[in-house]
Amino acid sequence: MDALRVLAAKLQKRPVALCDSNDVDGIASAALFKRKYPEGVVVLAGPSEVKKWWIKAFTWDFVADLPCPGKAKVRADHHKTNAPCAEVEFYDPEAPAAAVLAAKALGLEEDPVARELVEAAVQTDTADVRDPTVKKLDLAIRYGFAEEKLAAIEILAKKGLAALDEEPLKTMAARGEEKEKLVLAIAERVPPRETLFIYNPVHLGISYRALTIELQKRGAKFVNILVRRARRRYRLYCGAHKDGVYDCTKVAVPLGGGGHKYAAGAQIKAPLLDAERPLRTLVEMLKPDVVYVLGPCNNIGPRCEEIKLPESLDALMRSGSGER
Template sequence: MPLFGVIAAKLAKRPVALCDAGDVDGIASAALFKRRHPNGYVELAGPTDVRRWWVKLVRWDFVADLPCPGRAKIRADHHKTNKPCAEAEFYDPEAPASAVLAARALGLEGDEVARQLVEAAVQTDTAHVTDPKIKLLDLAVRYAGKRQKLVAVEKLAQKGLAAVDEEPLRSMAERGLEKDQLVAQIAGSIPAEETLFIYSPTHLGISYRLLAIELERKGAKFVNILVRRGWRTYRLYCGAHRDGPHDCAEVATRMGGGGHKYAAGALIKAPLLDLEKPLRDLLAALRPPAVYVLGDCNNLKMPCRSIQVMTRGSNER
C-alpha cells in the first residue's frame, strides 16, 4: 500500500510529494521536486485518487497538478476547477502548465534542467509539441506504468530531457510510437467534422487525449470521447478549440470531473441498475449530430456509425 511508503518517508524526515501520474506536466513537476529535494519521496496519483482516506490523512510537503488532498504545505496547479487550499498556493488558471508554477514554488527558475522540464510540460499541456524529444517523452509517459513513471521521475530530475535517450525512457518511447501509429489510424477513419462524439465500448490501449488532439488537428473544434473502462466505469475525454465557444471544463464538471476550457475529463460511475446512464446523460447534454463507435454498434440503443479497430491493451490512464 502506498501509505506505508509515505509513513516510512515521514519517519525518516524526508519531504513527501503528491503529483499527477497522468501526463508530462505531473511527471515533470515530480521531477522538479526531486531535483530540489533529491532525498524526497514522490507518490504519483490521479485526480480522483486525492479523495482516498489515506491521501487525506497525510500532510503533504508538495502537491502538483492535482486537486488539493486536504493538507498540504505547498501546491502548484493551474486547473480552473481545482480550488486552492494549501498553506502556500502557487495557483494560476492562466498558466500553461503546473510545472511553471512548481519551478517557481521550488526556487528552480534559474536551473537549466528545470527549464527543460518546464518547457516539456508547457508544450505537452498546450498540445503544441515542437521538440521531437518532448514528443518522445510524452509518448513514453502516456503508456507507462506507475513504476516506470517513478523511474522516469528520477532520471528526469538528474538529466532533464537527455534522459529520453537512455533506458528505460528510450524503450518506453519506442512502445509509445507504436501506439501513436494506431491513434493516427483511428483518427484517419473518423470524418473531419467540427463537432465529434466518440464512444469506445472497451479500452483500446491508446491515449484518447492524443486521439482528441489529432482530431482537432484535422479540423474538429469540439471533441468528446467516452470510454467504457469497466462494468460500471466510464472515462470522459474532452477537447475544445481554445478560442471557440465550447468549454470542456463545464462539460467535465457536469459529469463529476474537471480541467480546462480546452481539455478536461471525468471518471464516471454508472448506477448499478442503469449501466448505460452516463452515455445517455452525455448524449442528452451535448446532442451531437452523430455518434462514432470504436468497434461494433451491437446493443447500443442509438443511431451510430461503426469505426472498426483492432488493438491490444495498455497502461494509459
C-alpha cells in the first residue's frame, strides 16, 4: 500500500518523505515536512525497514531520523550509527533530536508551530520531558497505530500540540496513559541496580523504551531489555545515562542495530536451528550478575530471577500473546 502511495505521488510530482515511525522525533519531523509541503506524501518506517526493496527503489525528497534508504535528496538525522548519504545532508550526531535538523533543512526554524514540534522532539528524545502536553504526545505516539500516526501528522502539521485536543490524538493519548500504568507497575517490581539485564519471553504490547527510561529514573545507569517477539525474532532495547560510562551502541551495533550512546536497539533473528541463541549472545556479551525475567524463568539459567507481573499482564504471558 505504501509503495503504491509513493508511486502515485511520483506520477503526480508531489514530494515524498520517509520518516521514523517509532517516536515523537520521527513523527514531528514528518509533521514539519507536511507543514512545508502540505501536498506531500509521508511514509513511516522503522530503521530496519529502510532495507526493503521498494523503499530502496525510490528517490526520496526528504528523509528524517532514519538510516539512508539508498537514494535521498535531503536527509536530517542525528544518529551516530547512521552514515550520511543524501545529496544534501543535515547531519549532526550532537543534535538533541532529528527534528532540530529537519526544521533547519525545511527552512522552518522561525515558524511557531514548527518550534513547538521541535521542542517536543527534543524533550522526548533526550528523555527530559518537562511539559505535560509533550508527555501526552509522547504516550500517544508510542501506542498509536500506523493509520492513526499518519492522521496525527496531518493535524500536528497544521495545529502543533493543540492537535492533542482532537482525534485521533485524544484516543491515542488515552490508550497511552493506560499502558503507562503497566510500565510503572513493572518498573516498581524491578530491583534498583546500576546495571540491569531484563529478558521478556513474550512481547507485552508496552513501550520498552519507556520502561528503560523509567528504570533509569529509579537509579539504573545501564538497562538492556531483550524481548522475544516470535520464535526466532527478538528486539533489543538499550538505555544508558547520557553522562555515564556506558555506551548502548557498543551493544546494539554488533547485533546489527544502531542508535545513540544513551539509547539504541536492534532487531535480531535467531538461526533456524538455534532459536535461543540471541539470549545466550546477550548474556555472554553483557555478563550480568542476574537475568531478570518478566514472568517465569523456565530454565533460563542459574542466574535468573523472576519479576512478578501485574495480573493483567500475567494473563497475557500465560496465553502466549500480548503483541498488538
